[in-house]
Structure formats: structure tokens, C-alpha cells
Amino acid sequence: MARGIVVTSLVDAVVEDLRTLVVTGTLAPGTPLTELDVATRYDVARASARAAIERLTAEKVLVRNNHKTARVVELGPDDVRDIYRTRTYLESEVLRRLADERRVPESARQANAEIAALWARGSYAVVEPDMRFHTSLIDALGSTRTSAMYHSLAFEVKLCMAQLQGRQRLSPEIIVAEHARLLDLIAAGDADGAARMLDEHLARARELLAESLGGEAGPQAIVPSSAIPV
Missing domain, CATH: 1.20.120.530 (GntR ligand-binding domain-like)
Known part of the structure; x- marks a missing residue:
């Protein structure tokens, strides 16, 4: 069975652009971000979108509680x-x-x-x-x-x-x-x-x-x- 492979450079590009959108306020604090949203925005596979969301969650750009939809971090x-x-x-x-x-x-x-x-x-x-x-x-x-x-x-x-x-x-x-x-x-x-x-x-x-x-x-x-x- 062939193994699915996520192209790292593509994920990097998506992650970097999403970071920029968050910092500039284009994606406001609290904005939900689903795999479908990311896949559609960048015309990438769901696997790549999932990998980008996981990276951004690990970096605390996004937060996700109890496996719910990831959202842009809100700082207090x-x-x-x-x-x-x-x-x-x-x-x-x-x-x-x-x-x-x-x-x-x-x-x-x-x-x-x-x-x-x-x-x-x-x-x-x-x-x-x-x-x-x-x-x-x-x-x-x-x-x-x-x-x-x-x-x-x-x-x-x-x-x-x-x-x-x-x-x-x-x-x-x-x-x-x-x-x-x-x-x-x-x-x-x-x-x-x-x-x-x-x-x-x-x-x-x-x-x-x-x-x-x-x-x-x-x-x-x-x-x-x-x-x-x-």
C-alpha cells in the first residue's frame, strides 16, 4: 500500500502565510480555522492543511481544546x-x-x-x-x-x-x-x-x-x- 506523504515545503509556505495573517490581524483573535478552510484557501490537500494546523497549534498560533476546531489565539x-x-x-x-x-x-x-x-x-x-x-x-x-x-x-x-x-x-x-x-x-x-x-x-x-x-x-x-x- 502506498504511503501518503505531505510535502514539507508546501506546509511551510502555508504555515508562514497563516502566521502573517494572524500577526497583521487579517485573521482576528478567536477566528476558527478548519482543515477545509485551509485546504480551500490555499488549494491544498486536506493532509497538508491538517499538518499546517497541527504546526500552528504546536507553536501556539492556534489553540484547540478537547479536539474542537482550532482558533486563532486570544491573548489576555x-x-x-x-x-x-x-x-x-x-x-x-x-x-x-x-x-x-x-x-x-x-x-x-x-x-x-x-x-x-x-x-x-x-x-x-x-x-x-x-x-x-x-x-x-x-x-x-x-x-x-x-x-x-x-x-x-x-x-x-x-x-x-x-x-x-x-x-x-x-x-x-x-x-x-x-x-x-x-x-x-x-x-x-x-x-x-x-x-x-x-x-x-x-x-x-x-x-x-x-x-x-x-x-x-x-x-x-x-x-x-x-x-x-x-
Whole structure:
């Protein structure tokens, strides 16, 4: 009997496109997604659609309880706080290591320059370069395992940021200023200062997003940025 084989590259393409649709909000939180939906949307076999849904469920892009229809993940205030605190723990230690060596990746400067250019045009669509800024710092450590751990959070972080972007709660002006300050502190070898700046930077986003998703914002949401002179 011939064995059914799912073409991995096709499944990869479907998975990547569905991720993009979720991050951009084209597939809103809570949207149901069946094998038939996916097979029809991409004109693929049900086996390929099933494999894509299983991948996305494993990655927590989709959720499925008790074998029911998979749905686009819905993040709440507690989810956001857990994601951002985990992110802070990991990024903080990496920034300390980079500051010890005064190592500033050029890719981080380039990503921040892109955010500044977008803001100059009045755009809040900074999720991709913002994530590239932070990821480039993690990757600069040169640890494949640390990068893998961080990248495992990447989708959930992007989803959080996309939800904030849609509400225009985070100012790209503040993002650019705080990113620049982080790089200056790393270049100066100020590990403690870089860690404090990161905590301020991520805590503001964390609390603004938690509030946007129905929670009560902590005091960090309204603290003026220390990277912008009064």
C-alpha cells in the first residue's frame, strides 16, 4: 500500500502565510480555522492543511481544546505580562553580556534607523523592524541555544506588538529614543544601565498592552521616558 506523504515545503509556505495573517490581524483573535478552510484557501490537500494546523497549534498560533476546531489565539493581560517578563529576563542578561564587551551590532542600528524613517512618515507600522532590533541583540551573543529560546517567543511578542500598534498606544518616537539609549549604554559598557533601560522600555509596552486587552495598567504605563529629555 502506498504511503501518503505531505510535502514539507508546501506546509511551510502555508504555515508562514497563516502566521502573517494572524500577526497583521487579517485573521482576528478567536477566528476558527478548519482543515477545509485551509485546504480551500490555499488549494491544498486536506493532509497538508491538517499538518499546517497541527504546526500552528504546536507553536501556539492556534489553540484547540478537547479536539474542537482550532482558533486563532486570544491573548489576555496575564498572557502578555508572562510573555514580556520572560522576554525581559532573557534580553536583560544578553544586554549585560554585550555591554561587558561593548559590542553593538550594526544590524540593531539599521533596524532602529528604519523605525525612525517610518515615524518620520507618520507610520506606526514598526513591528517588524522593532523585533529585528531586539533579535539582532540576542543573536549578537553568538549562542545558538539562546537565540533559539528567544525565537520561540518571537511570534507571541509580535502578536502583542501588533495589537498595540493597531491601537497606536506606543509612540515610535519613544521606541527610537529608547533603542538609541540602549545602544549607547552597551557601547559605554554600562551593563546595569542597559538592563534598567530595557526594563523601562519593555515594562511600558507590557502595561499598555495589558490595559488594551482589558486589564488594569500598572504605573509603568505612564512613566515618562528617561531617554527623552524633558
